[in-house]
Amino acid sequence: MTRDEARARDAADPLRGLRDRFALPDGVIYLDGNSLGALPKTTPARLTDVVTEQWGRDLIAGWNAHGWIGAAVRAGGAIAPLIGAQADEVLVADSTSVNLFKLLAAACMARPERGTILSEPENFPTDLYMAQGVAGMLAGRRVKTVAFDDLVAAIDDDVAVVLLTHVHYKSGHKRDIAAITAAAHARGALVLWDLSHSAGAVAVDLNGCDVDLAVGCGYKYLNGGPGAPAFLYVARGLQETLRSPLSGWMGHAAPFDFHDDYAPAPGIARFQCGTPPILGIAALEEGVAQFDGVDLAALFAKGQALCDLYVALVEERCTGFVLASPRDGAHRGSHVSFAHPHAYAICQALIARRVVGDFRAPDVLRMGFAPLYTGFEDVWCAVDTLAAVMRERAWNDPAYRFRAAVT
Structure with a gap:
């Protein structure tokens, strides 16, 4: 899928408007809602x-x-x-x-x-x-x-x-x-x-x-x-x-x-x-x-479609990663894990480029896809950034060698 195709899929998504219920920071691709959900605009x-x-x-x-x-x-x-x-x-x-x-x-x-x-x-x-x-x-x-x-x-x-x-x-x-x-x-x-x-x-x-x-x-x-x-x-x-x-x-x-x-x-x-x-x-x-009035079956199906796209794009564009989650969405939640020996440093390099996922010891890069606010273009851009991080070896920065208190 190209970026234009991902953007078109978002435009055709009947659930796309749900994203407007959340106060997501501009320029951030947030794929960690499985660890901390985004802020609803009505909460403050x-x-x-x-x-x-x-x-x-x-x-x-x-x-x-x-x-x-x-x-x-x-x-x-x-x-x-x-x-x-x-x-x-x-x-x-x-x-x-x-x-x-x-x-x-x-x-x-x-x-x-x-x-x-x-x-x-x-x-x-x-x-x-x-x-x-x-x-x-x-x-x-x-x-x-x-x-x-x-x-x-x-x-x-x-x-x-x-x-x-x-x-x-x-x-x-x-x-x-x-x-x-x-x-x-x-x-x-x-x-x-x-x-x-x-x-x-x-x-x-x-x-x-x-x-x-x-x-x-x-x-x-x-x-x-x-x-x-x-x-x-x-x-x-x-x-x-x-x-x-x-x-x-x-x-x-x-x-x-x-x-x-x-x-x-x-x-x-x-x-x-x-x-x-x-x-x-x-x-x-x-x-x-934020779930009020939402077609839950459609919402959960979208979550799996986002996961499927992420798996396909990572395997197409990024080498050295091993899928650590079920490939079949029927047996998977709404997050996807890939194993890599440098997963922590890769995660930090992504965060530095405003793509937020998380790391789980010992070697897992984990991305969560909250279908209320995650879009297909988000997934495409996240993988594009990941590919750049790997191509440029951006993860090999000494600043990423020591883990923070929260990973």
Whole structure:
């Protein structure tokens, strides 16, 4: 595809106007929305209103007057359609790591006769760290990891919960939620899915796949801003039987009655813990609102078309790269990884030329394609810049030899 052909494809794209909802810097090709989503244009005004009018003018009255007290449930309900859930099955709260801890512990306590949390090696580190923390806290529990291809066979009668990421953070490999969930249920185990690289990027149908539990972050494809609060999902049929290990006052049935003893709230609200972060939730609500009225099937198909174009152009124009993601879009999320021995330096050279992707150790150059605001010409220009970086050996700059704190 030539640049003119890419530009023509953008012009014919019925979703092209969605890009205008975002405040993208001029001259920057942003292919890191899988790590931090772009800023919606409506977010600054929303936050200004919450800070200066709601908080500044109404002070504590905002909890009732502006619905702050119900913000966590309301924001969860807005996310629900993006992950194939009901509004009363999703809650915005805490971080992804804390939500993982809550749901892993709850799942283990719901299967007291079983001792294993099953996952795969090289799952996202926080998922494994949280699993290790839960296993260390609950007597008789352990974390077992097996290669993904052997995972279904490893689900035995000692597995309490299977913990997997739907779209792998590094490779972009998309797991089969329906098949793995069914296999776990056949052996009496629960399943907890991490949707951090899925929500807002690929189709997810938690209800249709009979999923038990899920978590996800708010700052990637949901565009909630750095450190945005995360979300959790608990299937309606499990909500009254699972017990959160963090029995904070906002998860109490009557928090403002100030009883000494804990009584869980009905439904999804019992998985709240502390006071909801109102400013963070307000920004997240604006990010999620960018999906309003959007044909999600068309949006996700566009994401895969962008990925396909990137793979084809890199393989056509750049040597020395090895595709580390599935070639078939049916098995891939909305980011693509290529391995290269100098991936970190190449990534820094691209950023210096205003093409922003990211690096994942030890050797992966990763590019994310957020279909709400990424265009086909963006992909063409990114690869054209990459080809120039490789041709000119721009990556061989001494400034790129030492990694920054965030890669």
